[in-house]
Every structure is written in C-alpha cells, then in structure tokens.
Amino acid sequence: MRYLMLHCIDETATFDPAEDPGVPGSAAAQAMDAWVHEMEGTGVKQYGGHLRPAGEAVTVRVRDGAVLVSDGPFAETKEQIAGFDLLECAGRDAALEVAARHPTARIGTFELRPLP
C-alpha cells in the first residue's frame, strides 16, 4: 500500500534548534538522516523531496480558456507543506508508525494520504 506523507510546518514559528531537522548538525537533523537511511534501506521510502518556502509557490487556474497565475499557495493555512515522502507500507498502522518516528512529527504535522 502506498502513502503520500506530506510534511506540514509553520514556516513562521521558531523551534528549539535541537528539535529542528532543518538546522544542520542538530540532533533532529541527525535523527532525520537516520530515518531516511533506515526507510530507504528497507524500501519503505521510495521517493521524496524538500520544497522551497510556500512564499515561492504559485497557483495556476484556467477559466474560460484564460490561464490565471497567482503568487502564494492554494490555501492560506498556518502550516504549509514543506516536503513529502512517498512510502510503501504494509498498511495504515505501519505508515502511522513510520511517520511518528520522523523527527518533524515533534514540531509539525504529517498528513498521510493513501494512493488508490
């Protein structure tokens, strides 16, 4: 069963540097490296990426044949998507366990979405 794991973080918040996986060399960054190494090694993590800040997002719509491009993300929410992983897990419980062990779970939110 495949899951998309969206990493959602409040970009305006200030975190304890030790808890922030975005701070190079921090305990959280080391924990994230270990998580990635383990999940790639076991085939759970199939793909992933870190996204530039939501302020660099653009949205695209087409209405009546006209392309409308706007700056900013599709939804003005407190937490924004900062990255994602594509996971292959036995089921929902396994996916939840994998997400809970990622250090970003302590400062942000993961949204897990099953693929069809």
Place this chain on the structure above:
Amino acid sequence: MKYMLLICVAEDLQLSPAEGAEMERATQAWVTEMESRGVRLQGAPLRSVSDATTVRSRGGEVLISDGPFAETKEQIGGFDILECTDLDEAIEVAAKHPVARIGTIEVRPFWRDEDEN
C-alpha cells in the same frame, strides 16, 4: 529544476459521470504527453481526503487524528513531480492539466541541492 504540482479540487465538486470520464481521459492524455516530453517524473492520484490521517508527536506522545492537516475548501487530490527548465515551463505544464479548468494547481519548486529520489 524539479517542481511539485499539488492538484487541488473542491471535495464537494460534483461532476456528471460523463464529465468525470472525460476528466479521467484528459488527465491520462496529459500524463502521456508530459512523460513523452520528459517533464513528468512521478505522480499519482490520492484517495479522498476522508481517508487522510494526521500524525504529530508532542511531549513523547503520538497524536493521531482523522482528516487532513488543514480544513480548506479545496483539498489535494493528486500530485505530480516535474523536471522543467524553469518556473515558466512548470506553469505551462500545469496550465495544460485538465484539473486547472475546475480546480487549482499549486506549483512548488524543490530545493535544488536537496533533491532526493
């Protein structure tokens, strides 16, 4: 440059069976075109947001909730990963996606040196 497309539609949008079938056909045609152009690397639809779960860990306790991370009118219904020359090309590719006509497509650049696959 890699880009993520978040394909967003209002969850309560009702398409007739014929419109739904046409949207599916047009989306498949877009996938075929963008893969043959070499710009689409990955992507998938997602099951309904009613199957979403959020996970947080606070004070050593794992908190699991049903539903998406944000209660917004439009929700993410799929994603695509693109390899494009620049943002203009990513916007051009996004505008050709049939869901751009009924929803919203968010285009997000990757951090260049943190690309993973």
